[in-house]
Amino acid sequence: MAKKVSMQTIADHLGVSKFVVSKALSGKGGVNESTRERVIQAAAQLGYFTQKNAYPQQAKRALPTSGGERRKQSVLVLMPNIRAQTQDSLYWGKIIDGIALALNREGLGMVIVSDDRADHLVTLLNPEGLLGLIGVGEISTALLLEVRRIGLPMVLIDHEDPLIPSDTVFANNTDAMNRIGNHLIGTGHNRLHFIGDIRYSRSFRDRWIGFRSALEEYGKPAQAGNDEMLLLEGMENGSFVDGFSRWADQRIGGGTLPTALVCANDFVALNVSEVLKSKGLRLPADVTVTGFDNIEDAARGIPPLTTVHVPKEAMGRSAVEKLLSRIENLAAPFEKILIAADLVHRDSVAEPRKDEPRLPGSST
Numbered sequence: 253m254a255k256k257v258s259m260q261t262i263a264d265h266l267g268v269s270k271f272v273v274s275k276a277l278s279g280k281g282g283v284n285e286s287t288r289e290r291v292i293q294a295a296a297q298l299g300y301f302t303q304k305n306a307y308p309q310q311a312k313r314a315l316p317t318s319g320g321e322r323r324k325q326s327v328l329v330l331m332p333n334i335r336a337q338t339q340d341s342l343y344w345g346k347i348i349d350g351i352a353l354a355l356n357r358e359g360l361g362m363v364i365v366s367d368d369r370a371d372h373l374v375t376l377l378n379p380e381g382l383l384g385l386i387g388v389g390e391i392s393t394a395l396l397l398e399v400r401r402i403g404l405p406m407v408l409i410d411h412e413d414p415l416i417p418s419d420t421v422f423a424n425n426t427d428a429m430n431r432i433g434n435h436l437i438g439t440g441h442n443r444l445h446f447i448g449d450i451r452y453s454r455s456f457r458d459r460w461i462g463f464r465s466a467l468e469e470y471g472k473p474a475q476a477g478n479d480e481m482l483l484l485e486g487m488e489n490g491s492f493v494d495g496f497s498r499w500a501d502q503r504i505g506g507g508t509l510p511t512a513l514v515c516a517n518d519f520v521a522l523n524v525s526e527v528l529k530s531k532g533l534r535l536p537a538d539v540t541v542t543g544f545d546n547i548e549d550a551a552r553g554i555p556p557l558t559t560v561h562v563p564k565e566a567m568g569r570s571a572v573e574k575l576l577s578r579i580e581n582l583a584a585p586f587e588k589i590l591i592a593a594d595l596v597h598r599d600s601v602a603e604p605r606k607d608e609p610r611l612p613g614s615s616t
Contacts, residue, residue, distance in 0.1 A: 257300045265294050288394050301415045326361035331388040342547035350568025384575045407575045421571045421589045423562040425458035428593040432542055433466025440603045441512040448516025452487045456516045463514050497527050511604035518543035518550040536602035555599035562593045
């Protein structure tokens with residue numbers, strides 16, 4: 253029989269006191285973030301979280317039946333203000349809209365919290381007045397551990413944590429990006445390149461996997477996992493454009509610019525398009541560019557962007573439905589819900605040029 257991993261086991265492994273480990277795992281104050289992360293990482297490596305009683309049991313919460321009682325109950329929507337995860341975002345804001353509409357139909361309230369520090373969460377919350385939590389976007393493990401400690405049922409949208417068992421809702425990123433790859437290959441493109449930081453989110457990584465699988469199906473070469481265009485930093489604020497611009501200059505100068513650039517999302521694609529146009533390239537005559545998410549700006553691009561429509565409001569509604577179902581049956585197996593996403597054909601895709609694109613002022 254495997255030996256039980258206790259807080260003392262973790263403390264001995266790290267050379268700290270059991271008191272420090274207890275504080276870190278409980279989400280309480282008195283432990284700095286660096287120490288908290290070390291404790292969480294060690295606990296995961298030693299198998300603490302996989303033990304049956306590692307987490308407290310979620311308290312049974314009965315859904316109120318009358319309208320008056322329902323209006324007294326709310327769902328916590330947690331969206332830390334990081335990585336452009338705000339209500340004003342063209343992507344995240346639509347998800348929040350879907351959550352709000354679904355809760356309103358059920359006669360339930362919504363409390364939005366954007367604080368990303370676990371030690372503040374307890375002071376903000378009255379768990380007795382909350383039915384559960386919907387997490388939107390990336391949320392730290394420490395914060396999710398605190399929610400788990402409180403005992404709130406939770407559903408995560410566009411994020412999952414290997415340490416925190418929960419229901420999750422994602423767009424079907426892998427299959428949708430695979431369809432983009434198939435479409436571009438069918439259009440005649442043989443030199444395709446993925447643009448985006450695959451470490452940025454689970455969705456970005458799944459989109460890269462879908463793109464790579466399409467290339468593998470047709471025997472096309474894919475960039476290596478350490479390719480600089482897969483590790484672009486600055487996805488949230490657009491600062492990645494400098495790195496992309498330098499890479500594009502090298503490819504243009506060497507005559508090796510891919511004929512199709514498959515971007516991790518529309519924000520990346522729109523910025524990539526502007527950089528290419530600033531270098532005198534015509535889209536899509538010289539280079540094809542595609543996006544993902546179908547934010548409103550994608551249709552207003554020049555040219556309008558071929559992309560994947562992610563039903564963002566539907567993801568929010570699905571998360572509400574899953575949370576209410578989870579409240580009714582806490583013992584049910586956790587689910588990963590994939591929402592279908594559709595390819596949107598616009599004008600940023602064309603057949604590849606037979607020759608290398610010529611820039612203004614180049615010799616003919």
